[in-house]
Amino acid sequence: MMCGAPRVSPLPPLERLSRGSLAPIRGGGWAFRAFGSCRVAAGVSDRRTEPAALLARLVPEGPWVEAEQVHGGSVAVIERAQTGIVPGCDALLTRLPGVALLVRTADCLPILFADPRRDVVGIAHAGWRGLLAGLPGRVVSAFRHAYGSRPDELRVAIGPAIRSCCYEVGADVAARFGRFAQGSGARWRCDLIGAAVAELRTCGIRPERLLDSGACTACEGGRWFSLRRDGPATGRLVSYIMLGRATGVTGDPSTRAPAVAGGPRSPRAERGTRREAGFRRRHVTRRS
Numbered sequence: 001m002m003c004g005a006p007r008v009s010p011l012p013p014l015e016r017l018s019r020g021s022l023a024p025i026r027g028g029g030w031a032f033r034a035f036g037s038c039r040v041a042a043g044v045s046d047r048r049t050e051p052a053a054l055l056a057r058l059v060p061e062g063p064w065v066e067a068e069q070v071h072g073g074s075v076a077v078i079e080r081a082q083t084g085i086v087p088g089c090d091a092l093l094t095r096l097p098g099v100a101l102l103v104r105t106a107d108c109l110p111i112l113f114a115d116p117r118r119d120v121v122g123i124a125h126a127g128w129r130g131l132l133a134g135l136p137g138r139v140v141s142a143f144r145h146a147y148g149s150r151p152d153e154l155r156v157a158i159g160p161a162i163r164s165c166c167y168e169v170g171a172d173v174a175a176r177f178g179r180f181a182q183g184s185g186a187r188w189r190c191d192l193i194g195a196a197v198a199e200l201r202t203c204g205i206r207p208e209r210l211l212d213s214g215a216c217t218a219c220e221g222g223r224w225f226s227l228r229r230d231g232p233a234t235g236r237l238v239s240y241i242m243l244g245r246a247t248g249v250t251g252d253p254s255t256r257a258p259a260v261a262g263g264p265r266s267p268r269a270e271r272g273t274r275r276e277a278g279f280r281r282r283h284v285t286r287r288s
Contacts, residue, residue, distance in 0.1 A: 021157065021211040027057075032157050032211060037116035039097075042241040044110060044159045044213075046223050058240060062098035067091060069103065069125045073133030075142040091124035091139050093146060100242040106225040107167075107217050109196055110159035110239035113139060115149040121241045128169070131195050132176055140203040151204030157211035159239045162228055164191035166218035 022030040022044070031043035041058070058064075063083040067076070069090055076086045078094040078101070086092065092101045095118070103110050103125040113122035120143060126135045143149035164182075167190050174181035174188035180195040181188050197210060217224040217237070225235045 022159075022213050022215065030213075032112070032213075034211070035112075035114050035116075035155055035157065037114065037119075039119065039244045040114045040116065040121060040155075040241065041244055042112050042114070042121075042157065042239075044239040045237050047225050047235060047237075048223075058242070059098070059100045062100070062242075064100040064102055064240075065092055065094070066102040066104070067123075067125055071127050071129040073130060073135045073138050075122075075124075075135075075138050077142065077146050090126065090130050090135055091122060091142070093120065093122040093139070093142050095120045095147065095243065097243045097245045100240050102238055102240050104236035104238050105159070105161065105217075106227040106230075106234050106236050107162040109161040109192055110237070111136060111139070111196065112157040112159065112239065112241045113143065114155045114241065115143060115147065115153060116155065117153055118147050118149055119243055120147045120149060121243050123239060123241050126192075126196060128173060128177075128190065128192060131192060131199070134199065136196050136199045137203050140200070140205070152206050152209075154205055155209045155211070156200055156205055157213070158193060158196065159213050160215035160217050160220075160224045160237060161193060162218045162226065163193060163216040164189045166216060166226075166228065167192060 021032050021034065023033045025031050025043065028049035029043060029045045031041070035042050063081045065078050065083070066085045067089050068085055068087045070088060072090055074089040075091040075093065076089040078092055078096065078099065081096050081099045094101060101121065101123040103123050105125060108125055108127040111124040111126055122139055122143065124135055124139050140151050140154065143154060144151070169181065169188050169190045171186060171188060174183060174190060177190050177195055180191040183189055193212065200210065201207065215224065217226040218229045221229060225237055227234055
């Protein structure tokens with residue numbers, strides 16, 4: 001784990017977390033109904049949303065920033081506002097108002113973070129490799145190191161993702177997830193949401209501040225994209241989080257629209273530099 005908080009025991013069952021936290025948005029897409037601050041706008045597209053129009057509604061003037069998503073454990077802190085893709089990372093943090101942070105998924109977990117007290121937001125793309133790399137804990141550590149956030153004050157939401165009812169893995173992957181995998185022989189089912197929640201709880205996130213969309217991307221074919229169900233050609237859901245300006249954006253689902261799958265993408269910046277697409281970036285991987 002990438003955090004110094006004591007282990008929390010026992011882990012509360014997932015059914016006791018706040019579920020059904022997504023509300024439909026006029027024109028398509030879904031927003032998290034409560035994120036601890038009226039300034040935080042957060043949500044996810046569905047497969048029926050129209051890309052360019054909804055992205056334009058979300059950030060009509062401000063920039064959006066997207067993680068490259070390399071299935072690792074790196075976190076980038078965004079300190080300069082400019083549209084583009086940040087190479088080599090799977091999670092983003094910022095305190096800049098009006099800057100939308102985006103990840104694209106089609107079974108992996110979109111995990112959204114907010115510190116309402118310090119006006120900081122973050123987002124992560126976590127597949128099974130990212131979970132084994134401790135990405136949720138790394139994001140919590142990044143909040144602590146970069147902004148002085150307290151884990152017990154963070155709000156966290158898990159968007160639509162593949163769940164244990166549909167996520168079959170081989171014995172080699174199952175062995176690495178321990179109690180979050182069940183089965184025998186060559187057929188195992190893995191609970192990625194349970195593994196993510198366990199790590200977040202270990203890092204000090206309070207259970208009443210964990211929101212779970214309750215949505216399975218593989219089960220609900222009419223609403224979400226799923227790589228496991230539809231194959232590599234399927235689309236991608238876009239999850240977003242943004243800190244609104246003090247007199248502008250709010251998190252009210254009736255007024256906010258999400259970014260959507262297939263929205264415009266900027267050219268990738270050259271890898272390996274400390275400044276990509278105008279961002280001043282640092283990866284936060286320190287252990288606390």
